[in-house]
Amino acid sequence: MTPEVSVVIPVYNEGEGIIACLERILREVTLPAEVLVVHDTMDDSTIPFAAKVAATDDRVRTVHNTYGRGPANAIRFGIHAARGKVAVVTMADGSDDPRQIDELARLVDRGVVVAAASRYMPGGQQVGGPRFKGMLSRWAGRSLRILARVGTRDATNSFKAYSTEFARNVGIESRTGFSIGLELTAKAHRLRLPVAEIPTIWLDRTLGESRFDLAGFLPAYLRWYRFAFGPRLTMEQLKNRRPPEAIVRQPGSKENLKEKVGK
Template sequence: MTITPRVSVVIPVYNEGESIVRCLDRILREVLLPAEVLVVHDMPEDTTVPYAQEVARTDPRVRTVLNTYGRGPANAIRFGIDSAVAPVAVVTMADGSDDPRQIDDLARLVDRGVVVAAASRYMPGGQQVGGPRLKRMMSRWAGRTLHWFARVGTRDATNSFKAYDTEFVREVGIESRTGFEIGLELTAKASRMRLPVAEIPTIWLDRQLGESRFDLGRFMPSYLKWYFFAFGRRLTAEQLSRRGPVSPVPTLEKESSASG
């Protein structure tokens, strides 16, 4: 009997190689809700793919998905959310920085009615361990000021580890095309629509394997755009969707063990 997923876990990857196995093992062990785990890659030759497909051979919840929206983390996340079968999509990184035990809790918050549920490093009980000092300071400052003055519903609007109501995402669309600013974009849009955003504390650990793809200089303009967008009058979904192209729901190109 096929069980319909209640949560789609979206993992953008780029040449993670064998390290993806540990990431997937932790997610599959800790996520108790009916789930699908989408390993979203930009190119068929990505080194992550054969290792993820090996895991998929023993656990049908996992499948590799080829992103056709264009290269880069923003496009991979866009494609992953559009490919999600479940009503809730949780975006998490492949580097082990996020705590997979919290995926169920984030998904349940969305199930209860919030459109964005954030794992927060900056609320009481949260913590950030490691990472570049300047990036930490800027992220914390942005989170606090958005919480205080724009009332966005979370102290950590820039964290990528979030759960989303997939219907909400498809309604307002995703404009980001650069990096990891999607989390801030969707939080800002929810705030402008006066829709509920919630948070739970998390402990974020800087990645131990591989190299980060975060380029502060390159991504900063996009972050600033959405930071300032969070301040403003109430907008409707129709007004938001007119701002940019809404991602079409893709025809899935599955590369799971069943098809390979």
């Protein structure tokens, strides 16, 4: 059965911790779904533990990212590999609420191209995490909503659902950090396509260490922040301005799409 939702989880040496993450997702997601555990290398410590879960639930697949290392490439590869009409990106560290995956996916099914889980709208909250990073994120989200009217108060949050058709049409240019969420939100806004949000409570990870490099990732965020303030674009104009490597291959393409399935 073709899944309606593809849950994309970028991982890096999560080890046994991935089991609890996957169990929560499999328990809470009620829509027909696949869960893609996207890893950069074949010796990633996540793989054997994800394979144990996959052995008992065929919704789980381990997918080898061949686009290059890092979270942006893993997310990009996962969205490209998705078989569902909706791709939901979530983290392996337990910071996102898996109960909201269905709700985000249903918003896309109703016609929005980006559905954001928002920490900064009424009912949302951020619990823990670096204070300076949170302050920058909140300021960026608030200014983008008020000044650029992008449709969400939390454009920088990675926990989002996307129309896979939209993502493939506009292309994904991000190669650094977690800026894909901001990139696709900004592109949807420039195209005047619908963006929606629901409140979420984000919890700082309790296992492992964060690999978020604020100084290293900031230039990519600033690029897409500025991009959001530009005039309306047509799809043709957007496609003409993107680099060739941003073009998305369709699922099943022999080019740039090699999957490793763990059972």
